[in-house]
Amino acid sequence: MKKHRAPKTATHRRGSGGAPTYYECPECGYLTADQRFGNHEIVCPVCSAYGDGRRVFPTDRLRRLDARIRKYHHDGEPEIVVILAETFLESILEDIIDRILTAQGATVNVREVVLDAQRAIGARIGRLFPTLTGEEFEEAAAELGFREFPRRWRELRKARNAFIHDSPFRGPQEALTEEDSATAMELLDQAYALFVLINNRFAVRSGARSGDTQGN
Numbered sequence: 001m002k003k004h005r006a007p008k009t010a011t012h013r014r015g016s017g018g019a020p021t022y023y024e025c026p027e028c029g030y031l032t033a034d035q036r037f038g039n040h041e042i043v044c045p046v047c048s049a050y051g052d053g054r055r056v057f058p059t060d061r062l063r064r065l066d067a068r069i070r071k072y073h074h075d076g077e078p079e080i081v082v083i084l085a086e087t088f089l090e091s092i093l094e095d096i097i098d099r100i101l102t103a104q105g106a107t108v109n110v111r112e113v114v115l116d117a118q119r120a121i122g123a124r125i126g127r128l129f130p131t132l133t134g135e136e137f138e139e140a141a142a143e144l145g146f147r148e149f150p151r152r153w154r155e156l157r158k159a160r161n162a163f164i165h166d167s168p169f170r171g172p173q174e175a176l177t178e179e180d181s182a183t184a185m186e187l188l189d190q191a192y193a194l195f196v197l198i199n200n201r202f203a204v205r206s207g208a209r210s211g212d213t214q215g216n
């Protein structure tokens with residue numbers, strides 16, 4: 001099943017094989033991997049503002065977490081990989097929900113209250129996301145080309161939970177496998193692309209549009 005060629009981490013990722021970098025439009029919140037935007041060479045395709053190159057996605061915290069997860073995967077520690085990858089996925093979801101709230105005009109206080117009131121990942125995906133976007137998470141992911149992502153994420157959560165929570169009914173799951181670890185790594189890589197698309201669909205501040213695309 002493994003492809004016999006050099007690992008692609010070195011070729012398609014900048015730097016040392018880690019998190020990708022997306023540049024954020026300071027006006028509308030659009031995210032793009034196009035470095036020319038970060039370099040102040042082209043304008044935002046949504047609102048025509050220039051990038052300032054300062055705002056990037058993901059955050060430093062997610063970037064550091066990404067690096068740790070990759071290291072543990074390399075070292076063959078599936079339990080740590082799965083647990084940290086779940087933390088990563090929940091954090092990136094929180095970040096995107098916060099961006100959607102911001103785009104809808106929520107103040108810092110409101111965002112804090114909303115996210116505090118919905119701490120559980122199931123409620124954030126099942127209730128908060130559709131409330132804010134008008135679409136189920138599964139539906140949005142499928143439309144954006146990531147149909148399998150929600151189900152695989154759910155199954156990885158189950159495996160993680162079975163591992164960390166003892167159950168008198170099932171007995172504990174003694175170990176997570178290399179396969180779980182590989183799934184976690186795929187979800188980690190896909191999460192960037194998916195959440196950037198979700199951001200660009202639901203969290204771009206339309207009020208920032210500079211009077212449509214017709215010239216002035």
Ligand SMILES: [Zn+2]
Nearest residue numbers: 025028044047
């Ligand atoms: Zn913009």
